[in-house]
Amino acid sequence: MFVQQLVNGISLGSMYALLAVGFAIVYNILGIVNFSHGATIALGAYCAYWLSTYLRLPLELSMVLSVTIAGLVSALIERITLHPLRRKGQPQIFFFIASLTVFNLVTAIIIYVSKANITSYPRTLIYGSIRMANVIVPKLDVLMLGIAVLSLLALSAVLYKTKIGLAIRCCSYDSRAAQLMGINPDLVIGTTFLLAGLLGGIGGALLGAKYAVYPELGDMVYRAFFACMVGGLGSLTGAIFGGLLIGLIETISNAYINAAISPAITFGLLVVILLVRPQGIAGKLVEDKI
Amino acid sequence: MKRFAVILAILLVAFGSIAHANEPIVIGFITALTGSTSLWGTQEANGAMLRAEEINAAGGVLGRPLKLIVYDHKGSPQEGVLAYRRLVDEDKAVAVLGTHFSNISLAIAPVAEQKKVPVLGQAVEPKVTIPAPGKLNKYHFLAQPSCIEQGQMMARFAFEELGARKAAVLADKSNSYSISQAEHFAEYFKRRGGEVTDFVEYAAGTVDYRAHLTQIKAGSPEVIFLPQYAQPGGMQVKQAKELGIEATFLGSNSLSDPPFVAAAGGAENVAGLYFLFNVNWSEPKFEAFINNYEAKYGEKPVTYHSLFGYDDVTLICEAIKNAGAAEPEAIRTAIEGLTDVPIMLGDGKFTMDAETHRTRNMPSWIMQWNEAGEIVPVQLVYPPAD
Known part of the structure; x- marks a missing residue:
């Protein structure tokens, strides 16, 4: 049973990790805590649901399209909120507030449109499970882990193998120096939000398949935020590590301590970790950034 | 004058x-x-x-x-x-x-x-x-x-009609509708001689129930009582099926809502689930x-x-x-x-x-979801007198 709980924990943690990385890259480049990430998570699930249900598109195609929409919406959010604030030289706290407002606005619109109902995709993404001795791993979990790993590999390919990736990394070290070298900050920031939105969209579309589609799905962004804090805000590897850790802590405390106070245990442990290591577990990695 | x-x-x-x-x-x-x-x-x-x-x-x-x-x-x-x-x-x-x-x-x-x-x-x-x-x-x-009677009616149905002797319960600690029914289900089931293999409470807002369900599965209960609203109930049934749990599910009247079936991942997942319901519209x-x-x-x-x-x-x-x-x-x-x-x-x-200022001996219907996603009446049950 312990092995099964471990599998459960990794399956949950890998979802948190995927969401946390999208959250971490924006922080990495801009030093901004971006809660509008929650809006892209919710949109990732709802667009896949709307496209597959009302336009009757195949589910896989709907999910791909919804990820694209989430990415574009994320870039749009940057354009209409962060961009003007940045041009006016406003402190970043304003963007923090704006991002939280956008998140709540999108959630409110989704509640209105969906009449607050819980629903699900017209069909299951993938049926069946893999059985090894007493341990059962749903095929969906394996697929999701695969997609999560592929997405993260693709992200690092973009960051390390492309010109824009190089520009993003330059900005994350020193945006002023990067600007002096002729790097266009608007393009870099827009691309970063697009990437974050794509990751949020992938996370949302998969969460919709794994659990269900409901308006508060975007609240997962708070788990992503905690995962980043534990792992070391801004560190991509730390975010993955933090996501897995929170997933495991939640699962183990649910299973072996008491599920009703599991959130208290999880957050209590987070406080302890932050007291002992305020820079996060992967604190060293923060220094080298990406 | x-x-x-x-x-x-x-x-x-x-x-x-x-x-x-x-x-x-x-x-x-x-x-x-x-x-x-x-x-x-x-x-x-x-x-x-x-x-x-x-x-x-x-x-x-x-x-x-x-x-x-x-x-x-x-x-x-x-x-x-x-x-x-x-x-x-x-x-x-x-x-x-x-x-x-x-x-x-x-x-x-x-x-x-x-x-x-x-x-x-x-x-x-x-x-x-x-x-x-x-x-x-x-x-x-x-x-x-009351939720006392609703929990007891379901427990009696499971014990007498389904012949279940091992039951597990999963309930929302912060919702009196859920936890009250769960407690009285478990209390009555044990009083009749049944065994409650696990009584698992969770915190409101939980989305992933695999840890709870894995624990329940280890006790191999014949029935699992889910006194829930449609959203958590649906997610629990879906995840239980993914974990290969084959016990019979029992639920409360909120599991009659159509969004429950959607959240559970479709009619095939809810087929066979019994729930308590106030009315049999087919009468x-x-x-x-x-x-x-x-x-x-x-x-x-x-x-x-x-x-x-x-x-x-x-x-x-x-x-x-x-x-x-x-x-x-x-x-x-x-x-x-x-x-x-x-x-x-x-x-x-x-x-x-x-x-008590409550109803005296008011019965409820036991209903069941079938494979076609329809609700089928099973029988009228009365609150136990004992």
Whole structure:
């Protein structure tokens, strides 16, 4: 049973990790805590649901399209909120507030449109499970882990193998120096939000398949935020590590301590970790950034 | 002069009583007309207004017409209390109907004790009428089986009809609807000689139940009781199926909502699940109600809450008739004595228990979801007497 709980924990943690990385890259480049990430998570699930249900598109195609929409919406959010604030030289706290407002606005619109109902995709993404001795791993979990790993590999390919990736990394070290070298900050920031939105969209579309589609799905962004804090805000590897850790802590405390106070245990442990290591577990990695 | 005064007085009294005879009896109704549960509330209000219209067409109560005033509690206890005060202080209601929300009824109950205008509602939380052992709220009454009875009825069905001896329970610690049913299910099941392999509580807002379900699975129960709302219930069933759990699922009346099936991942996942339900729509006695409802509102009743409203008005009119006067105190006493009143829900008869201010021996239906995503009636069950 312990092995099964471990599998459960990794399956949950890998979802948190995927969401946390999208959250971490924006922080990495801009030093901004971006809660509008929650809006892209919710949109990732709802667009896949709307496209597959009302336009009757195949589910896989709907999910791909919804990820694209989430990415574009994320870039749009940057354009209409962060961009003007940045041009006016406003402190970043304003963007923090704006991002939280956008998140709540999108959630409110989704509640209105969906009449607050819980629903699900017209069909299951993938049926069946893999059985090894007493341990059962749903095929969906394996697929999701695969997609999560592929997405993260693709992200690092973009960051390390492309010109824009190089520009993003330059900005994350020193945006002023990067600007002096002729790097266009608007393009870099827009691309970063697009990437974050794509990751949020992938996370949302998969969460919709794994659990269900409901308006508060975007609240997962708070788990992503905690995962980043534990792992070391801004560190991509730390975010993955933090996501897995929170997933495991939640699962183990649910299973072996008491599920009703599991959130208290999880957050209590987070406080302890932050007291002992305020820079996060992967604190060293923060220094080298990406 | 003296004689003139006497005649004037007689005339005034006579005129007064004529005016009184035509004056409508004001009944308040508090329900959710906006917010996420407005569908239930609108259905409830529609049912109540339909019944009031029928009663007025048949001559009203005590020769006076009935005037139903409906206020919105918006899902909030504060708004519920405000609505009750307004009905009593401004509208001079002699009785108030609603709500079916335990937390709102809990907030109204102490105010009703002060204002002394009786409330008849549908909440399932027994604390609404009995706030502490040995203490009874004199002015509050409930017309739906309590969550104690609902948990016990399901436990008895599992033990006697399904022959289950090992059961597990998964309940939301922060929701009295969920945890109360769970506790009384487990308590009754054990009392009959069954074993509760796991009693797992979770915190509200949980999305991933694999840890809880893996623990439950290890105890290999024959039945798993899920007293939940549609959203968590659906997610739990879906994840349980993914983990290969083959036990029979038992649920509460909220698992009748269609969104439950969607959240559970489709009809094939919920097929075979039993749940407790207040009404069996396929009974012929509902035909007239459904037709009249459709004639008035242009659509068929969507949820059983329409019958809550309909029955509430029937019960309060019966109480006023028995009281012989449209006075709050007399109505309160009459509600306590309601016996075998013909209603729509349960087995069609309603008796108030004067000691608990809840229904006495009101049955519920056990229903089952089938592979086609339809609800099939299984049997009518009564609360256990033991």
